[in-house]
Amino acid sequence: MSSTTPDPAPAAADVAPQAWSGVHRGPLRAGEWVRLLDTKGRKHNICLEAGKSFHTNRGGMSHDDLIGREEGFTVTSTSGGQYLVFRPLLSEFVVSMPRGAAVVYPKDAAQIVAMADIFPGADVVEAGVGSGALTCSLLRAVGPFGRVTSYERREEFADVARKNVHQFFGAPDGETHPAWSLELGDLAEELPRSGKRADRVILDMLAPWECLEATADALRPGGIVCAYVATTTQLSRFMETVRLHGGFTEPQAWESLVRDWHVEGLAVRPGHKMIGHTAFLVTARRMAPGEKAPRKTRRPAPGAYGPDYTGPRPADVPEVEAPETPES
Numbered sequence: 001m002s003s004t005t006p007d008p009a010p011a012a013a014d015v016a017p018q019a020w021s022g023v024h025r026g027p028l029r030a031g032e033w034v035r036l037l038d039t040k041g042r043k044h045n046i047c048l049e050a051g052k053s054f055h056t057n058r059g060g061m062s063h064d065d066l067i068g069r070e071e072g073f074t075v076t077s078t079s080g081g082q083y084l085v086f087r088p089l090l091s092e093f094v095v096s097m098p099r100g101a102a103v104v105y106p107k108d109a110a111q112i113v114a115m116a117d118i119f120p121g122a123d124v125v126e127a128g129v130g131s132g133a134l135t136c137s138l139l140r141a142v143g144p145f146g147r148v149t150s151y152e153r154r155e156e157f158a159d160v161a162r163k164n165v166h167q168f169f170g171a172p173d174g175e176t177h178p179a180w181s182l183e184l185g186d187l188a189e190e191l192p193r194s195g196k197r198a199d200r201v202i203l204d205m206l207a208p209w210e211c212l213e214a215t216a217d218a219l220r221p222g223g224i225v226c227a228y229v230a231t232t233t234q235l236s237r238f239m240e241t242v243r244l245h246g247g248f249t250e251p252q253a254w255e256s257l258v259r260d261w262h263v264e265g266l267a268v269r270p271g272h273k274m275i276g277h278t279a280f281l282v283t284a285r286r287m288a289p290g291e292k293a294p295r296k297t298r299r300p301a302p303g304a305y306g307p308d309y310t311g312p313r314p315a316d317v318p319e320v321e322a323p324e325t326p327e328s
């Protein structure tokens, strides 16, 4: 088990105003990432280094021509290519940063922050950290007086996440976000051992149901568990495990689809490309100790828990035997 930041969270006096948003102001500095956008909409992300050059199919440009300037300008390469220069936004950074595991896309990170009600000062636990994309959104939402404890069982992914989070939030003197702890290990084992309490637990992993018991024990009454799952089988198993646990409200499931629009004179139509399915989200609220949420009074849909259903089963739904098939 390893920890990258001191515990507990810092005192107000230790934190510079406007610090730890990941937004940098003022002239571009060596060591910062910038995003170059060409006239065909192609994006190039480069880390500024004094004395270095960036080569494109329209010639090169010197990093020294960018360092020291205020972002939001156009630079021309040696063969006349034009490039817009900005620091990447959080939503741009997470889709272009180096990846270990698949990342939570910005559209879903936004849903998680809103629907899991991540608030400034919150105590948030997440697993796994993967590449650290969701971690960046959580840290920004909780701010320097909150706490994000990220569990990751694979060291190589933890290393990628550590670098990415530091790249986004890191201070010039090497400090990283004061609200962040990265713990190496399985949430199901490490969270109970830590004795931590949490306002929100976010699970992005293959088998979130394996972490539900530990999540339930750590969550404060009224807290929220939120799972991000890619497939319908994971979605079903997680929802049924939450129901079976009994210490949560009825889980809610949804997905979000985001479509760009092309708007040009009379040509106003949906864009041709869209990010369709990424994953499903599920949320449920933790009941107070010993309290059970009333079960839905509506009967399950016909066949919902029929003979082909093999997952976790609500206590009041009996198993159904498959009808015998007539001999031919």
Ligand SMILES: C[S@@+](CC[C@H](N)C(=O)[O-])C[C@H]1O[C@@H](n2cnc3c(N)ncnc32)[C@H](O)[C@@H]1O
Pocket (backbone or CB within 6 Å): 101, 102, 103, 104, 127, 128, 129, 130, 131, 132, 133, 134, 135, 151, 152, 153, 154, 157, 185, 186, 187, 188, 204, 205, 206, 207, 211
């Ligand atoms: C899809 S990735 C997470 C991506 C991450 N949320 C992001 O936005 O970059 C899933 C990660 O969960 C980790 N993992 C799976 N089960 C875990 C568990 N029980 N405890 C801790 N980490 C776990 C895996 O090693 C993997 O790195």
